[in-house]
Amino acid sequence: MAMAELQDRFHTLINEHKRILYKVCNSYCRNREDREDLSQEIVIQLWRSFGTFDEHQRFSTWMYRVALNVAISFYRRESTRTRHVISDEQHLVDAPDQTHNRPDEIRLLYQFIEGLEPLNKALILLYLDGNSYEETASVLGISETNVATKINRLKASMKETFSGSKHVGPRSGK
Numbered sequence: 001m002a003m004a005e006l007q008d009r010f011h012t013l014i015n016e017h018k019r020i021l022y023k024v025c026n027s028y029c030r031n032r033e034d035r036e037d038l039s040q041e042i043v044i045q046l047w048r049s050f051g052t053f054d055e056h057q058r059f060s061t062w063m064y065r066v067a068l069n070v071a072i073s074f075y076r077r078e079s080t081r082t083r084h085v086i087s088d089e090q091h092l093v094d095a096p097d098q099t100h101n102r103p104d105e106i107r108l109l110y111q112f113i114e115g116l117e118p119l120n121k122a123l124i125l126l127y128l129d130g131n132s133y134e135e136t137a138s139v140l141g142i143s144e145t146n147v148a149t150k151i152n153r154l155k156a157s158m159k160e161t162f163s164g165s166k167h168v169g170p171r172s173g174k
Helices: 003-016 018-028 032-052 059-076 104-114 118-128 133-140 144-162
Strands: none
Touching (some): 003 018, 018 104, 059 133, 104 144, 118 144
16 A cells, blocks of 8 residues: 555544544543643554554554553653654644533543543443453453453442442542
8 A cells, every 4th residue: 555545544544533532532631731642642653553453453443452552651651751743734633622511420420530540441431432341351451351340340339439429539449
């Protein structure tokens, strides 16, 4: 495939699956600038890795794997990360600020997700997006049994959190 065709294919796939990018960025970053930085880092890594994408698997699964790995690394090195300088014209997608005008239930859910450790945050995002345990296990590199166990624990923690408790966020020790 010629470079121009490869770039067009990449842009098309990114555009079709940009909701994944928004979900990951909104879940791992609190402010708009960090979301924009993270979205650009994800797109850069997706492009660098695009040659390794196996057309036999779903692009969304592969994109989640790359995006979550970048987001977790970004999250861990937030204070000392290296920034890629990209002009506004080079941005493939703008990270929208989706934190305003959310219904209370969605706002509380995002608050809960913000309090999770990186792996659990990735698990809940994949679960809420309707990915199967098999796909989730593939993206995160853990067993399906581990996915099922962790998701059940997260669901129990969410149920406890949202059943009348004023505490928003995961309970410690679970």
